[in-house]
Amino acid sequence: MSTFRTVMHNAMGLALFAAVTVGVIALTATFTGERIAAQEERVRQAALYEILEATTDADIDLEQRVSLNAAALGHREPREAVIARRNDRAVALIVPVRIPDGYGGPIEVLLGIEPDGRVAGVRVVAHRETPGLGNDIERRRSDWIDAFRGRGLDDPPLPQWTVRADGGEFDGFTGATITPRAIARGIGRALVWFEDDGRALLEEAR
């Protein structure tokens, strides 16, 4: 019986202890929650503005969000796309694209597509590529990602949406081929999705 009492005593103590630690975490989560949400929104918003080369709220309206259910963009669960408007006209659909085949794992990009199917702009929002090599995909490190701006599936055709080393249209990085290849091909695939399903989203919103 005394073993049972010891076990009960320890279990009660641990339960009490767990309650206290959970309380501390809950307190921290409450204290930081608002700030974390603001940080996420800030990073997202900055990427959206950069994609559209916009600088102020007056210039562009990013309020309209539509839900996005596209396995072709690498998503397993529903995400959200943004309809960007200038002077009340829908000028671009901005979709998150999850490119699964980066060197260090999936690469998450935001891709802006204009109504005619051309790339308005691209920004990498999360990745784990090798620092000093693969991370030239970040706009603050290199302007490589701007090479996609204004390009569409007629320029170049889909098979050439890859790096030069594979006979494609886009530059790779010295010492790193996998990262730029994954992005070029991922954007090409996303443009195909736009022709199939995405344009409808934009037209509904007009």
Add this chain to the structure above:
Amino acid sequence: MSEAHAEHGAHPETSGATIAREGLWTNNPALVQMLGLCPLLAVTTSVVNALGLALATLIVLVGSNTSVSLIRGYVPPAARLPAFVLIIASYTTCVSLLMQAFAYELYLTVALFVQIIVTNCTILGRAEAFASRQPLLPSAYDGLMMGLGFGAVLVLLGGFRELLGTGVLFADMAQLFGPSAATWEITVVPAYRGFLLAVLPPGAFIGMGLLIAAKQYLDQRQ
């Protein structure tokens, strides 16, 4: 190997100087105990990443040592380890929340390794070998010194790999210290073509080996 050293850390002499010497040099968590190597090797591709993880680990280590020392008289031996792990896990969660709130971009790069601080054996090792047997102040001081010793190795290795791999030092420090730190970046070798090996995992092992060798050399010369 690590257990023998952990025992060593529990010696009764606990003057401030001894604690500092143990943490920073003779019983350094990374160079001597060789604990927490997984995050250490993975994160040290640049100074800013290394410093981010070093600070996070330091905070968890001081916090857990302090808390473990405070409850050391009340926790029955059988419930000791789960209680320590609870403490460490909650500090880790809090630090990761704070990092998201105040250094969001850095968190995006080192998130995984901040979360697994909870499994860093240095922290449980110090809780068990030191803080559970020592009063509050020495325990907190031990956490600080062990954290600084671990952090120093992280930053050294991060600097070594960043410099050798990219020819630049202190890139992206703004992620940790705010926009004013954007100018801290030093281009040591202009037009450097990059040395891939240094930033890839083998560079971490080679750099770590060189650091351990350097410490051994200095110890033997005395």
